[in-house]
Amino acid sequence: MVIKNGKIVTPTQILDGYDILVQNGIIQEIGKDLYDDTMLDANGAYVTPGFVDIHTHGGYGADFMDSTEDAFEKALQFHLDNGTTTVVPTSCTSPVESIVGFLNFTRGYLRSAVANVRMVAGVHLEGPYLSVRNRGAQKEEELAVPDRDDYSYMTDYADLIKTVTISPELSGAAEMTKRLCDAGITVSGGHDDGIYPEFLPAIDAGLSHLTHHFCAMSELRFKDGIRNVGLREYALNDDRLTVELIADNRHIPPQLAKMILRAKGADKVAVVSDSLRCAGCPKDGSLYKLGADENAQLVKIGDGVAITADGEKFAGSITPVRRMVKNLIDAGIPLVDAVKTGTLTPAKIIGEDGEIGSIEVGKRANLAILNTDWELLNVLIDGKPERTI
Numbered sequence: 500m501v502i503k504n505g506k507i508v509t510p511t512q513i514l515d516g517y518d519i520l521v522q523n524g525i526i527q528e529i530g531k532d533l534y535d536d537t538m539l540d541a542n543g544a545y546v547t548p549g550f551v552d553i554h555t556h557g558g559y560g561a562d563f564m565d566s567t568e569d570a571f572e573k574a575l576q577f578h579l580d581n582g583t584t585t586v587v588p589t590s591c592t593s594p595v596e597s598i599v600g601f602l603n604f605t606r607g608y609l610r611s612a613v614a615n616v617r618m619v620a621g622v623h624l625e626g627p628y629l630s631v632r633n634r635g636a637q638k639e640e641e642l643a644v645p646d647r648d649d650y651s652y653m654t655d656y657a658d659l660i661k662t663v664t665i666s667p668e669l670s671g672a673a674e675m676t677k678r679l680c681d682a683g684i685t686v687s688g689g690h691d692d693g694i695y696p697e698f699l700p701a702i703d704a705g706l707s708h709l710t711h712h713f714c715a716m717s718e719l720r721f722k723d724g725i726r727n728v729g730l731r732e733y734a735l736n737d738d739r740l741t742v743e744l745i746a747d748n749r750h751i752p753p754q755l756a757k758m759i760l761r762a763k764g765a766d767k768v769a770v771v772s773d774s775l776r777c778a779g780c781p782k783d784g785s786l787y788k789l790g791a792d793e794n795a796q797l798v799k800i801g802d803g804v805a806i807t808a809d810g811e812k813f814a815g816s817i818t819p820v821r822r823m824v825k826n827l828i829d830a831g832i833p834l835v836d837a838v839k840t841g842t843l844t845p846a847k848i849i850g851e852d853g854e855i856g857s858i859e860v861g862k863r864a865n866l867a868i869l870n871t872d873w874e875l876l877n878v879l880i881d882g883k884p885e886r887t888i
């Protein structure tokens with residue numbers, strides 16, 4: 500197939516009026532006046548890589564922790580309808596049995612032949628080794644401490660787990676970081692309560708990423724008579740760390756997004772939806788479970804964001820990566836950089852950039868076609884269009 504007449508967004512520039520030749524699901528050539536029996540006319544719209552969302556809990560009423568085929572299909576459909584072609588389903592803090600149930604289900608799902616299985620790159624465990632103070636919408640009684648609570652089940656699923664979020668100042672966090680990194684898992688700091696230099700041993704041990712930077716994260720404060728930085732400020736200066744950004748203009752206002760991008764650069768910032776079950780659902784006052792447990796925290800849709808049932812805290816977002824990338828463009832971030840934060844950078848963080856994340860010869864033809872308002876016109880997985888335009 501040839502995708503004709505698009506504004507192709509590459510990692511470095513926009514190629515106007517170029518075509519993409521796709522064969523066997525792989526990008527074979529990018530050039531002018533290419534021809535094939537099947538042609539798809541982009542009519543001058545933007546052609547970007549399919550978005551890559553490395554932190555999402557669900558959508559369309561389903562949470563990945565429901566651990567059913569139906570739930571996975573619904574949540575993946577929410578992302579696909581927004582041009583996201585790769586996701587990393589994310590757990591929330593729950594009893595170990597629920598987390599292991601989620602891991603078992605996902606392992607089986609990835610071996611199945613269901614339609615959207617190629618969207619799932621692995622999983623992210625968000626907790627339960629998190630601080631009490633910044634646990635966010637996660638439940639206190641289910642939190643764990645590396646020194647006290649066994650985490651060997653994580654290395655048993657190292658084939659599946661892309662990322663684990665831990666609070667790096669917890670007792671035993673550096674040792675845990677080393678063990679997980681040795682197993683090939685990316686360790687991410689977040690939901691923490693540290694102050695410089697408490698989190699340094701974990702970073703020196705290999706912690707390389709931050710979960711939703713500036714949200715539920717330690718910050719500048721007084722301790723022992725001096726003021727010192729938390730993980731929020733520290734990360735701006737340490738090039739070893741990549742960061743996630745919930746660019747929904749609620750968790751992160753546009754001015755802060757610009758500051759983080761100026762400090763870190765688009766190669767170190769990954770936009771993530773952190774979308775909950777209620778993403779893509781009508782705002783009608785309904786209550787939704789965070790995760791799948793019987794006594795799960797309840798959340799509802801607020802003003803453009805998911806909030807806890809009591810209305811006190813943000814619980815996660817309802818905004819897909821596509822819309823977040825547009826928010827960054829509207830904030831004045833160059834389009835090529837904004838797209839990179841939703842595609843190539845997250846693909847690199849999960850080690851999948853050899854196959855996905857950019858429009859380059861040899862990569863999978865996962866593509867989104869978007870108009871100037873950034874509405875989705877079409878999305879392709881492995882060269883297969885999901886819509887007809």
Ligand SMILES: [Zn+2]
Nearest residue numbers: 589625773815
């Ligand atoms: Zn989350």
